[in-house]
Amino acid sequence: MEVRKSCLGAAGRLMMDIMQFDWEPLGHWELDQRLDQAVEELIETELINSVQAQCGPVLMQVSTQDDFIHFTQEQAPTLSVQLFEQQPAVFQQEQRVHDQPEHITEIEGNPTVQYVTALLQNSSSTQSQSRLTGRARLSLSHTVFLSLTLLSKRLSYRSVSSTFRLEKGNIHRIFFSFCERVIALREQLIHWPSGEEALEHLLPFSSWLGWDERLEERGLPRVLGVLGHTRIPIRLPISKQDAESGVLDAKRMKKEPHPDSWLNLELVCNHEGRFIHCLISRGSDEDRGSTLSEKLRQNPDLMPPGTCLVARVGYPLTGHILTPFSQGQSPQENLYNRSMETHLSMFDQAIADLKERFQKLRYLDMGNFERAKAVVLTSCILHNAFQDMGHVTKGQVEREMREEEQEGKKEHAGITLRDTVVNLLYSALEAGGD
Structure with a gap:
């Protein structure tokens, strides 16, 4: 009964998040997908907490010689796979964001991305610091790269979503959060x-x-x-x-x-x-x-x-x-x-x-x-x-x-x-x- 109430609460919070933030309306199919995802994340969170409680003594064994966390070779691969598989979907999605194709993983060395990223680090926008529950978090440099890609080419959110492995609605929100942070620099750059x-x-x-x-x-x-x-x-x-x-x-x-x-x-x-x-x-x-x-x-x-x-x-x-x-x-x-x-x-x-x-x-x-x-x-x-x-x-x-x-x-x-x-x-x- 408690789990059911929690599931309904998670679904309600998702709907409030959708209403609170200004982004493109969801279609029926995508809305159903989000509701299912919210319920799955709640269940997965409870599972990961349970697994961590059981595996905590094993993971926290401390060597008296070098003070490093360690566990046996037999436990290591099993625990690594088990913990990743039972992470909430949002963390798995964050992992996929970082496992981008080769041309995206090289953006850290792009001088244009580096320059704009340095500018935005001085932005005081508060809304740009937040994100919707259950959505992938991009690093600032990845956000800059994604947004500059949308600005420099006539691309749709759908086409970019396949490249960045993010859903269309998420890209929409990330892009306009980027615009908000850039606009905060207007007085500095257009005067x-x-x-x-x-x-x-x-x-x-x-x-x-x-x-x-x-x-x-x-x-x-x-x-x-x-x-x-x-x-x-x-x-x-x-x-x-x-x-x-x-x-x-x-x-x-x-x-x-x-x-x-x-x-x-x-x-x-x-x-x-x-x-x-x-x-x-x-x-x-x-x-x-x-x-x-x-x-x-x-x-x-x-x-x-x-x-x-x-x-x-x-x-x-x-x-x-x-x-x-x-x-x-x-x-x-x-x-x-x-x-x-x-x-x-x-x-x-x-x-x-x-x-x-x-x-x-x-x-x-x-x-x-x-x-x-x-x-x-x-x-x-x-x-x-x-x-x-x-x-x-x-x-x-x-x-x-x-x-x-x-x-x-x-x-x-x-x-x-x-x-x-x-x-x-x-x-x-x-x-x-x-």
């Missing part, structure tokens, strides 16, 4: 530069002019970073899919984006392709750059004197953000646009590198927006981490078919600054021609 750090990354506005102190004194700014965005396709939520005539694929999403079929990723990168600003929003990007421009207006000290950000047409033109002309109407405006394009191409390359390094971002097969955001933010943080360790990945820049866009909101300070830059560039060109 707005200030002081000497900001000055080190300033670029001249025009590459063919270089840095000309005389032009700077006359009002030509230097560039702190490039502001832009990209879309991350995601799966429509179930309710949205039911309302659609069919499921949108990645190609159709690019041409006819449904407001709930992608995330808008807004970034500012410096000349090294490092992200210094990251904002992930849901759906429409009509107000692109508005949050950042307002932040810069309220905190002008964020921009060193005589500096600006550059962005594409459609972003607000302010005293801190310069944008191109939608269509150059004169040689002066065309010259200005060509100078802007040099900086904008750096942003395109940074995005290509991000998506090449983390190919999961090409299409997130998840309908939960919060989880999708977590994956995107994790990728951006790790992008900077790999920049720090000198890990270079070059992606192929995709030439997107951009429709002709109208200029965004224009402030008086932005119009004045842009006119000043246009005139200075053209005057410098004429002076060089003379």
